[in-house]
Amino acid sequence: MIFKRISPPGELKNVVECYWIAENSNRLAVQEKIIPDGFIEIIFHYGDPYLIRLKNSWKEQSKSLFAGQITRHFYLQNTGVSGVIGIKLKPTAITHLYKISMDKFTDKVVDTSEIPEMNAVLIEQKLHLNTDHDEMVSVLNQHFRSVAQRYDHGIPDKAVEMIIEAKGMLSVNDLTSALYISERQLERMFKYYIGLSPKFYCRIIRFNHIFQFMKNENTTWADVVHHAGFYDQSHFIRNFKAFTGEEPGSYLFEKKNLANFFLKKE
Numbered sequence: 008m009i010f011k012r013i014s015p016p017g018e019l020k021n022v023v024e025c026y027w028i029a030e031n032s033n034r035l036a037v038q039e040k041i042i043p044d045g046f047i048e049i050i051f052h053y054g055d056p057y058l059i060r061l062k063n064s065w066k067e068q069s070k071s072l073f074a075g076q077i078t079r080h081f082y083l084q085n086t087g088v089s090g091v092i093g094i095k096l097k098p099t100a101i102t103h104l105y106k107i108s109m110d111k112f113t114d115k116v117v118d119t120s121e122i123p124e125m126n127a128v129l130i131e132q133k134l135h136l137n138t139d140h141d142e143m144v145s146v147l148n149q150h151f152r153s154v155a156q157r158y159d160h161g162i163p164d165k166a167v168e169m170i171i172e173a174k175g176m177l178s179v180n181d182l183t184s185a186l187y188i189s190e191r192q193l194e195r196m197f198k199y200y201i202g203l204s205p206k207f208y209c210r211i212i213r214f215n216h217i218f219q220f221m222k223n224e225n226t227t228w229a230d231v232v233h234h235a236g237f238y239d240q241s242h243f244i245r246n247f248k249a250f251t252g253e254e255p256g257s258y259l260f261e262k263k264n265l266a267n268f269f270l271k272k273e
Contacts, residue, residue, distance in 0.1 A: 075112025175213025
């Protein structure tokens with residue numbers, strides 16, 4: 008499997024977190040676990056479609072998808088040759104660009120036709136004329152430049168930036184005090200722009216930071232518990248298992264897969 012992460016140009020950094028590409032010519036079916044990372048995505052398959060298991064059953068995905076915020080892990084499986092390009096967007100981007108309430112898409116991966124405002128058909132048609140990575144990214148850059156002026160950076164974005172900068176170790180009171188808004192306003196804002204409560208979003212970002220610590224081979228579990236702001240080791244284990252379905256001691260941090268590619272940001 009080939010994984011590639013591509014940064015957007017400077018003028019799109021408020022909208023796009025990164026582009027990513029995953030390719031594999033091996034048709035052998037492999038299950039991939041996807042773990043919450045606090046971002047949303049638009050995904051185009053130029054290879055064979057994937058199967059998805061969000062809860063108890065598998066179903067075939069369309070080749071043009073939007074993934075909202077997720078609160079728990081789920082599984083994907085290739086049906087043949089993999090060729091995927093994804094746009095990892097800033098958490099508030101879809102609402103800024105298309106005036107859509109993100110709580111409608113929490114824990115959902117849907118066909119982009121369910122968001123007609125996105126006009127993803129035109130993007131998909133242009134992408135399918137190319138398989139060159141640079142050309143595909145150029146098509147995406149062109150699209151997001153055409154809509155970027157709709158992005159009105161404001162309080163929701165500041166809240167997300169604060170949470171990410173603090174590695175998720177912020178309280179609701181910290182946010183309301185810094186942003187000069189009430190708790191009710193904050194909750195309503197997060198429901199609309201993010202699709203999660205501010206407290207839960209902080210949990211995801213704090214959990215994600217674990218994977219940055221694990222890049223250091225000398226890191227101990229005690230280091231992780233302390234630096235990631237968990238009360239104790241049992242609290243850390245409960246959070247880790249809630250998001251991954253696994254005990255931290257059995258999780259394969261060095262395995263080359265989609266989850267580690269996204270969470271370790273390598």
